[in-house]
Amino acid sequence: MSASPITDLLDDPESQVESGRQKIDWARQHMPICTTLETEFADTEPFAGQRIGMAMHVEAKTAVLVETLAAGGAEITITGCNPLSTHDDVSAALDAQENITSVARRGVDEDEYYDALEAVIAAEPTITVDDGADLVFRINEQHPELIDDIIGGCEETTTGVNRLRAMDEDGELDYPVFAVNDTPMKRLFDNVHGTGESSLANIAMTTNLSFAGKTVVVAGYGDCGRGLAKKAAGQNAHVIVTEVDPRRALEAHMEGYEVCSMREAAPRGDVFITATGNRDVITEDHFERMQDGAVLANAGHFDIEVNLDDLSALADSITEVRDGVRAYELPDGRRLNVLAEGRLVNLAGPLSLGHPVEVMDQSFGVQAVCVRELVGAAQTGLPDRLLGAIRDRFGGGSGHSAVANHSYQPGLHPVPDVLDREVARIKLDAEDIAIDDMSDKQEEYANSWRHGT
Incomplete structure (x- = not known):
């Protein structure tokens, strides 16, 4: 049709x-x-x-x-x-x-x-x-x-x-x-600043909660993850980064963020934001370790980063507790809150722009x-x-x-x-911003392999 x-x-x-x-x-x-x-x-x-x-x-x-x-x-x-x-x-x-x-x-x-x-x-x-x-x-x-x-x-x-x-x-x-x-x-503007600012803004508007003093777990330290970590830290959150790439993990470490596995981060995070572009980043093993009230959001493209099938299977009940927020209540009473149905949080939420x-x-x-x-x-x-x-x-x-x-x-x-x-x-x-132009000598120097010390 x-x-x-x-x-x-x-x-x-x-x-x-x-x-x-x-x-x-x-x-x-x-x-x-x-x-x-x-x-x-x-x-x-x-x-x-x-x-x-x-x-x-x-x-x-x-x-x-x-x-x-x-x-x-x-x-x-x-x-x-x-x-x-x-x-x-x-x-x-x-x-x-x-x-x-x-x-x-x-x-x-x-x-x-x-x-x-x-x-x-x-x-x-x-x-x-x-x-x-x-x-x-x-x-x-x-x-x-x-x-x-x-x-x-x-x-x-x-x-x-x-x-x-x-x-x-x-x-x-x-x-x-x-x-x-x-x-x-x-990449350097949309992914870093756009994803970082819009995702955090929409999480805050959807939940009406602050990032200050919370532990924010950012899954993935590509350009989008880098922006998320930077903006969360700028709002006085403690940021943990999880990664599968050793170089990106080391980069996050050298930028001053705590780096650990998702299994280690799971019981400590207040807010989890995925930005990997891959599936099954947060799964049953992690849900079972999370604290009551944890917020889960996806800043990747498709709704596969947070495994909602696993979470649904664990939950006794699923309730729309706030527009754009679904609470999954586990048998022990803990509630894990998923934003925007696990879809792209900065665009799929009810207030997302x-x-x-x-x-x-x-x-x-x-x-x-x-x-x-x-x-x-x-x-x-x-x-x-x-x-x-x-x-x-x-x-x-x-x-x-x-x-x-x-x-x-x-x-x-x-x-x-x-x-x-x-x-x-x-x-x-x-923006009426002027920059310099290279002189002919600078152009020649920059484009020649013959110049040495």
């Missing part, structure tokens, strides 16, 4: 559209990178004739990205990448626009989730923009007939990039995809220039106005892409550094 556009499903679509529009307009005021690119795209129309399929967290900041791409002439179909992260009013505001169809809806079950993905695929996208790689995976596995017409894609998050890297290594990724998550303008607007402006700016790069690398005979805009931004050259004369083969690709730096420059200009 195909999913319907959200405006066909709402009781009062006009009111929802107005509410969503207000949210989008507020976000837009604080997203100078996307608005700068939107102006460029509206002038050059680089995406005319392109169909962009998207599976993202459909909320206000994502909507600004969608409208930025639509301004460039694209037809866009979008759905959610998590059953609980869609804001229905924002989805409705997108769907009300002429060249955008949104089938994203909050609270869908598993069948409805995949029906919505199929609705995006039915639009026969020429470009995909994904968060978690469900869309890419489904096209590769179930709709290979569409791949010849797909220019490429972009992947937003760590979990999705890990999946795509595994697909690529197995020779199963059949069109080029940019690993947006791995580029510095995304996701990462701060300014942070997502950077990530979505990278997404936007990557889509432009894919189209520019694939097309020939581009309009003179678009070629002129590219040359003005990157200098001379006959190539249509930022990387002159470059084309992208199937597989996972790093974001070209020139694109990442472009986004950083737009942000600096918006």
Whole structure:
């Protein structure tokens, strides 16, 4: 069964559209990178004739990205990448626009989730923009007939990039995809500051509890875990880090955090936050050792990090004790509190708004220039106005892409550094921040292997 556009499903679509529009307009005021690119795209129309399929967290900041791409002439179909992260009013505001169809809806079950993905695929996208790689995976596995017409894609998050890297290594990724998550303008800000700030803020709002004086256990010390640990320590919590990678564990130790196994941390933690991207990080063995009232939250992508099957099997009862909080009461009377049904806590909770607007402006700016790069690398005979805009931004050259004369083969690709730096420059200009330029001698020295002591 195909999913319907959200405006066909709402009781009062006009009111929802107005509410969503207000949210989008507020976000837009604080997203100078996307608005700068939107102006460029509206002038050059680089995406005319392109169909962009998207599976993202459909909320206000994502909507600004969608409208930025639509301004460039694209037809866009979008759905959610998590059953609980869609804001229905924002989805409705997108769907009300002429060249955008949104089938994203909050609270869908598993069948409805995949029906919505199929609705995006039915639009026969020429470009995909994904968060978690469900869309890419489904096209590769179930709709290979569409791949010849797909220019490429972009992947937003760590979990999705890990999946795509595994697909690529197995020779199963059949069109080029940019690993947006791995580029510095995304990873160093979105993952560290975005995940850290938004996860802790949403845990605090959902529970109305303080971090000060509590022991916070952070599972995983990648970029997201690093941000969580830093922000929790900044709110006067004692932070314990658990890891499986010896180098990351040592890094956490050298940063001043206590490091131990999850089994050792289990009886000591007041709040547990997983950020590993892997399954079964907290399981029956850990639940049995936790103290009464412990709070469990997941800041990874999928709802597999905290094993809720194990916890349900242990519990005598499960009660919704607060909006977004389920208490699992164990036979001995201890209660373990799970937030957002074990899903992404900064987006799936009842009060969740996701990462701060300014942070997502950077990530979505990278997404936007990557889509432009894919189209520019694939097309020939581009309009003179678009070629002129590219040359003005990157200098001379006959190539249509930022990387002159470059084309992208199937597989996972790093974001070209020139694109990442472009986004950083737009942000600096918006903040009226000046930086130095290297002299000719410095450029020559930096790029030569001949200079010694």
